[in-house]
Amino acid sequence: MLTKVLTLVSKWAIPFLLLVIPLYGQLKKVPVYEAFVEGAEEGFTTAVKIIPFLVGMLVAISVFRASGALDYLSRLLGPALAAIGTPSEVLPLALMRPLSGSGVLGLATELMRVYGPDSFIGRLASTMQGSTDTTFFVLTVYFGSVGITRYRYSIITGLCADISGLLASIYICNLLFR
Amino acid sequence: MLNIIWLALLASGIIIAAINGQVEVATEAALGAARGAVKICFDLIGVMALWLGIMRIGEKAGLVEALARAMRPVMGRLFPSVPADHPAMGAIILNLSANVLGLGNAATPFGMKAMQELQKLNHNSEEASEAMCTFLALNTSCITLIPATIIGVRVSFNSTNPTEIVGATIFATTCSMLLAITVDYLFRTQSRWGRNRRVD
Numbered sequence: 130m131l132t133k134v135l136t137l138v139s140k141w142a143i144p145f146l147l148l149v150i151p152l153y154g155q156l157k158k159v160p161v162y163e164a165f166v167e168g169a170e171e172g173f174t175t176a177v178k179i180i181p182f183l184v185g186m187l188v189a190i191s192v193f194r195a196s197g198a199l200d201y202l203s204r205l206l207g208p209a210l211a212a213i214g215t216p217s218e219v220l221p222l223a224l225m226r227p228l229s230g231s232g233v234l235g236l237a238t239e240l241m242r243v244y245g246p247d248s249f250i251g252r253l254a255s256t257m258q259g260s261t262d263t264t265f266f267v268l269t270v271y272f273g274s275v276g277i278t279r280y281r282y283s284i285i286t287g288l289c290a291d292i293s294g295l296l297a298s299i300y301i302c303n304l305l306f307r
Numbered sequence: 308m309l310n311i312i313w314l315a316l317l318a319s320g321i322i323i324a325a326i327n328g329q330v331e332v333a334t335e336a337a338l339g340a341a342r343g344a345v346k347i348c349f350d351l352i353g354v355m356a357l358w359l360g361i362m363r364i365g366e367k368a369g370l371v372e373a374l375a376r377a378m379r380p381v382m383g384r385l386f387p388s389v390p391a392d393h394p395a396m397g398a399i400i401l402n403l404s405a406n407v408l409g410l411g412n413a414a415t416p417f418g419m420k421a422m423q424e425l426q427k428l429n430h431n432s433e434e435a436s437e438a439m440c441t442f443l444a445l446n447t448s449c450i451t452l453i454p455a456t457i458i459g460v461r462v463s464f465n466s467t468n469p470t471e472i473v474g475a476t477i478f479a480t481t482c483s484m485l486l487a488i489t490v491d492y493l494f495r496t497q498s499r500w501g502r503n504r505r506v507d
Binding site for chain 2: 131132135136138139142143146147150151153154156157159161164165166167168169170171172173175176177179180183184185186187188189190191192193194195196197198201234237238241242245246247251252255256257258259260261262263264267268270271272274275276277278279280281282283284285286287289290291293294295296297298301302305306
């Protein structure tokens with residue numbers, strides 16, 4: 130039931146917006162196509178502007194990921210997180226969460242392939258995947274698009290949110306799925 | 308802060324790869340990521356153009372402004388430095404709504420539009436404004452009602468109940484969002500990072 134409703138909403142959300150906004154514009158006598166093109170023009174410049182920021186950040190994250198540094202961190206943090214009910218298999222995913230969206234998705238997919246989506250590990254990985262957005266990606270892309278290089282306290286805020294999202298995932302999954 | 312984190316990620320990665328006796332992994336990762344980053348940006352161009360075009364129609368029709376007006380009580384409190392009828396407000400609301408619905412590819416263009424509007428209020432400084440920090444705090448921690456991607460993965464592995472994690476996800480994102488709002492508020496009002504900001 131819930132699956133059906135949610136798939137229906139995700140299936141319809143974009144066509145709905147693409148239909149309703151231009152229709153409403155027409156109703157308000159907006160020259161819709163002209164307005165569309167005018168707005169769309171900004172897409173190119175904005176996307177290109179992000180390139181240097183994204184190259185810098187993704188290179189650093191990717192080297193860090195590929196080096197196996199995460200395994201060392203996992204081993205370091207493992208005992209503490211095991212004490213609050215986190216299987217060690219999920220740890221790399223938790224550490225990856227703020228750094229790389231595609232990395233997390235890859236790890237979550239792998240965990241579900243190995244342990245099954247309905248195992249505790251599969252459910253916890255799924256919940257963690259959706260618990261928060263990729264802080265470093267979001268900050269890099271959004272600040273990059275307007276040329277801001279000094280992020281002030283926003284990294285700390287983002288990381289606090291990530292940590293609380295991950296801890297909340299562990300708590301709720303232990304409560305619901307154990 | 309960012310300089311140190313960036314250097315730490317890069318340097319520790321290379322050193323650890325070297326200790327593990329596979330320093331060539333770092334080379335591959337660096338070059339691959341550099342290419343990948345450009346690909347991401349190029350993929351973004353089309354999606355950005357589409358949504359920014361649609362948004363311009365909404366702006367001209369007064370839809371974005373109406374949205375901002377409707378959400379004024381909440382938004383005014385979260386963004387005291389942004390005038391209630393500023394276009395940034397409409398873009399922020401659109402971005403957060405897209406996030407809530409799990410429409411990642413629509414969320415990014417709206418979010419960048421919001422950043423551009425906020426940057427106008429920031430006098431094109433190179434330093435993040437308080438409103439930007441609040442916006443990104445909300446954005447990275449935003450409640451997700453429909454975690455569409457992960458549901459898709461669960462379906463593909465024949466889960467007996469692909470959406471059973473939705474409740475748990477909503478709980479977790481609610482926690483992270485509340486914490487993000489609190490931490491941001493504390494920084495903005497209590498810390499030297501907030502107070503030292505020049506007033507102009």
